[in-house]
Amino acid sequence: MKQFNVPTGYRSGLISDIKNRRKEQDKLKKDFTPTLLDLGPIQIYLARHFGFCYGVENAIEIAFRTIEENPGKRIFLLSEMIHNPKVNEDLQQQGVQFLQDTYGKQLIPFETLTADDVVIIPAFGTTLQIEAMLREKGIPTEHYNTTCPFVEKVWNRSEQIAKKGYSIVVHGKPQHEETRATFSHASHHTPTVVVNDMTEAVELSKYITGEQPAAQFYEAFRGRYSQGFDIEKDMQRIGVVNQTTQLASDTQAISDYLKSVYIKKYQLTAANIAERFADTRDTLCYATNDNQTAVQGMLETPADLAIVIGGYNSSNTSHLVELCEAVLPTYFIDAAEKLISKETLLNRNWRTKEQFTVTGYLPDKEPLRILMTSGASCPDAVVESVIDRLASLYDVAI
Template identity: 65%
Template sequence: MKTFNVPVIYRSPLISAIKNQRKQQDRMKKDFTPTELDFGPIKIKLARHFGFCYGVENAIEIAFKTVDENPDKRIFLLSEMIHNPHVNNDLLDRGVQFIMDTAGHQLVPWESLQADDIVIIPAFGTTLETERKLASLGIEPLKYNTTCPFVERVWNKADQIGKKNYTVIVHGKPKHEETRATFSHSQAGTPTVVVKDIKEAALLAEFITGQRAPEEFNDLFKGQYSPGFNPSTDLQRVGVVNQTTMLATETQAIADYIRQVMVTHFQLTEATAGERFADTRDTLCYATNDNQTAVTGMLLEPADLAIVVGGYNSSNTSHLVELCEEKLPTYFISSPEKMLSANAIDHWDFHHSQEIKSQEFLPDQPTVTILLTSGASCPDALVEGVIRRLLSFYQLEHKADEMALID
């Protein structure tokens, strides 16, 4: 796989050494057990896969290269480059301006842009409407495009099934930048509706089967369907794609559920199911799959707690937290500094969208075992920082350079 020129401030020699060793031992990525770092009173078990993915490194390389090569131009990002505050703040410090926030609210008026300004499309991609707006201002919309190739793969899949007269069901968070972009590209060619979870998928199924009146659709899926969407005619043939960072098991459950509804309602067989349900396969990116599977493997190990590092508005990171929370006390932090002491930690409660403080997060016992992972937009340098911060609570920070890796 291609390697990228990512700023050294995001790299960690320590984490790179660990990842390289695991790669040598497991070239086919079949071993999802964590790497154990044994420091005596504290043991840290690192997930097999975590941190920057292909799409994130690609976006970072393009963005920083663009800044370096255009010192005399105004440079804008449509919105956050990725969902990591450290990377976004570094770009802001370099003079880059964000045109919109993550919810799509305007921060820089369109009319203030000039034809010779540089506008970078973030890794999530953007809507066709925004592309047209940039073009109308004389700005080539795709010249500085960092859209993740795996996001574009979803768009291509939606386009393929749309041309075969299937309606596209997008499993995603309706307000997320990537889902908004995927929805825009899909609805340009075929009726499209977004479902955020299995509950909404079940609700949509009631329109497929006729259990709900079509008149109810507009209110129940407000803001989540394409113009002119008609539940009576547009749910006869469907296919499911997804925001690339969703929980893999939920996407699969939604696809399986909708497929079974179509089979049952239209009295299909396994051989004829394709007449009503498009086989889109899984449209999650490889990193989402690997990171989630690595967390599943990590959770098979005995431990006292889990720490997940990443941006608080990062979808892929929140799903790693969700997996960990099913088994262990879990702390979602954006940086090492959130661990205030061995007794206090500030961490994100994504269920209620607020940062909370917990006391005595490290158990008072002779040996503590911690599971550690990070999201796909989190620099490895932050993971190393978390390790060093944890070790400092045991006066063992010097051990970070002398780690013993135990397979």
């Protein structure tokens, strides 16, 4: 796999050694057991796969190269390049300005942009409308586009099945940058609708089967469907694609469920299911899948708690927290400083986004067994700093 040139401050000698050793021992990535760091009074089990993925490293390399290549120019990002506070703060300190927040709220008016400005498209991609607006202003989008190749793969697959007459169901968080971008690209080619979860997929199925009156669809899914969408005509043939940072198992479950709906409604078999339902399993992101599978493997190790590290508005990191907290006490932090002391920790609720202090998060036992992973946009250096902090709380060295 390509090696990217990212700032050395994001790297970790400790984590690199661990990852390189696991890579040599497990070239086919078949072993999802965690790596043990035995520090005596605490034992830290690191997930088999965690941290920067291909798309994130690609985005970071392009962004910092853009800064180097354009001295004296105004440089903007459409929104956060990735969902990690450290990386975004570093870019801002280099003079990069954000045009929108992560939910699409305008921070700097597009009207202020000129052809002399540089605009970086984030790893999540952007809408066709914004791309067209930038081109009209004379701002090239292809030179400074950090869109993840696996996000683009979803767009390309959507276009392919659209040409075969399928409509698109996008499994994603409706307000997420990537979902908004994928919706824009898919709906340019074919009728498209967004579902957030299985509950909404089940609700959508009731309009597909006619169990719910068609007229109610337009209110129930307001803001989630493409212009001119006709629930009675446009859902006769579909394919399901996803926001790549969703739980892969959730996307597969939604796809399998909707597939069963079509099999029942149209009396289909394995031989003719493609007449109504497109196979889109090849759009699931490898890194998201690897990290989630690694967490599932890690959770087979008996432990006292889990710590998940990453940006608080990172979708892929939140799903790692979701997997862990279903099994054992789990704490979501974005920096070592959130480990205030041996007694208190500043935790984040991934659902409500509430941040609160937890007392007694480290059980009084020895050895204490901790599972640890990080999101795809979290630098390894941050993971090492968390390990260092835990070690210091127990007066041990790494």
